[in-house]
Amino acid sequence: MMHGFDVVWEHSDRLLWGVLNTIALSIVGAVLAVVFGALVAILLMSPNRLLRLSVQGLVDLMRCVPFLMLVYLVYYGLPHLGIDFDNWTAGLAALALYNTAYMAEILRGIWSGLPRETFEAATAFGYHGPRLYTRIVFPQVFLAAGPMLGNQLIQIIKDTAFLTIIAVPELTQAASGIQAQYFVPFAAFIAAILIYWALCAIVEGGVALIEKVAEARR
Amino acid sequence: MAKKPAETSETVLDIRGLTKSFGSNLVLDGVSLTVAKGRTVCVLGPSGSGKSTLLRCVNWLEKPDQGAVYLSGRRIGMREGGSIPMSSSELARERARIGMVFQHFNLWPHLTVIQNLAEAPIHVQKRNRDEVMAEAAALLDRVGLAAKKDDFPSRLSGGQKQRVGIARALAMKPELLLFDEPTSALDPELVGEVVAVMKTLAESGSTMLVVTHEMGFARETADEVVLMDGGRIVESGEPSAFFKKPKTERARQFLQRYVS
Missing domain, CATH: 3.40.50.300 (P-loop containing nucleotide triphosphate hydrolases)
Incomplete structure (x- = not known):
């Protein structure tokens, strides 16, 4: 068995390359999901009932689609509509789109749980439109959202593993390639799992940091 | 009188x-x-x-x-x-x-006391940041809260919160x-x-x-x-x-x- 880990270590450059792709996909995917999720959350909080309900319908639909199905749809389906991504971009698009729905729902939930009075005070002081959101609403939403954002970020990291199905060269793909070639499944997958664990630990550290900032304001 | x-x-x-x-x-x-x-x-x-x-x-x-x-x-x-x-x-x-002071203070909890005062003058009225901060410090002094300028509102008593609320309204020069x-x-x-x-x-x-x-x-x-x-x-x-x-x-x- 120890031989297996030696083999994996010899090919650690492939794992490293996989990790870098996983990290890049997770970070870009998460940033896109948070930004678009915040914009969708504004629509979900709209006083316009029709707008609110139709956006809510789309968000609910997206959350009910299995992620794998969405990846297939983006990679195999969209080219039929003339939208042709390479593997990496298709994977990123699916990741960002899928998690935008979750982020929007998380942010909406936190937002609607915050007291409205400080938003009203901002209105009385002349805030309106984008500045009300960027200066007053979302700083409070994100401070309260730390743990839930962390959970979703971990979900995003794990979702990247599905992208092996469309041959995105991420961590799971790399581990899978090494085990298939050298027949060391246990060592290869354990190595990958430990790396996923380390990535999640970094996320947890980030959440702890946000919580510290938030705690000072509670 | x-x-x-x-x-x-x-x-x-x-x-x-x-x-x-x-x-x-x-x-x-x-x-x-x-x-x-x-x-x-x-x-x-x-x-x-x-x-x-x-x-x-x-x-x-x-x-x-x-x-x-x-x-x-x-x-x-x-x-x-x-x-x-x-x-x-x-x-x-x-x-x-128009400046407004609220029954429940409605301070912005993510900002410090002095940031609460300076927030709208800088971002709504687009006034010069240094001038606004200097005026905000003077206003806090006037309501007796100069020592609290870097505290968050959650750390203040109700009376202190409301004095910040009043200073925040005054900072707009309403x-x-x-x-x-x-x-x-x-x-x-x-x-x-x-x-x-x-x-x-x-x-x-x-x-x-x-x-x-x-x-x-x-x-x-x-x-x-x-x-x-x-x-x-x-x-x-x-x-x-x-x-x-x-x-x-x-x-x-x-x-x-x-x-x-």
Whole structure:
């Protein structure tokens, strides 16, 4: 068995390359999901009932689609509509789109749980439109959202593993390639799992940091 | 004692015939009121009499059904001519001319005390950051909270929060200050420090419309008191006359209940 880990270590450059792709996909995917999720959350909080309900319908639909199905749809389906991504971009698009729905729902939930009075005070002081959101609403939403954002970020990291199905060269793909070639499944997958664990630990550290900032304001 | 402000006829706030209903409940029933520059007008009345709604209609946090609000001669909420409502950015610009102090303070919890003061002057009024910060520090000094400038609001007592709330409104250099029951959420022993700040403001010539249950403040500091009941103004006058010799039966009943 120890031989297996030696083999994996010899090919650690492939794992490293996989990790870098996983990290890049997770970070870009998460940033896109948070930004678009915040914009969708504004629509979900709209006083316009029709707008609110139709956006809510789309968000609910997206959350009910299995992620794998969405990846297939983006990679195999969209080219039929003339939208042709390479593997990496298709994977990123699916990741960002899928998690935008979750982020929007998380942010909406936190937002609607915050007291409205400080938003009203901002209105009385002349805030309106984008500045009300960027200066007053979302700083409070994100401070309260730390743990839930962390959970979703971990979900995003794990979702990247599905992208092996469309041959995105991420961590799971790399581990899978090494085990298939050298027949060391246990060592290869354990190595990958430990790396996923380390990535999640970094996320947890980030959440702890946000919580510290938030705690000072509670 | 009631101050005697400079004899001025310059009207800052002119409220004309406001009506407002929530559903079938008529909350304001044709209220008219003016506040001249440098004067303090206190609005008294039992809860449910419409006084907070009146205040919230001044800066259009509530949209009045009928009537008009003028600030230094400029109509609030409606464009010139009075038939087309202002856009949200036009309305926001008008609101920034009016300072407001809230019953529950409504400070921004993610910002420190001094950031609460500087936030809107920098980001709404687009004033110079260094100047704003210097003025904010001076204002905190004036309300006795210079030492708290880098604390977050959650660390303050209610009285301190409200003094920050007042300083935050002043930082906008408003033409008019609205106070919505500023001491009603405070423990009794904390009311005094807030009232003291409001008194010095009134005496230094701020133009103030104050909804309050604080009869002492109204009697000693107001230039005029207005009693509301059932969405109407039932009596108004100088505080000395109002508190000693109310003209209406309704005012007598109110004073009996609220002034011990």
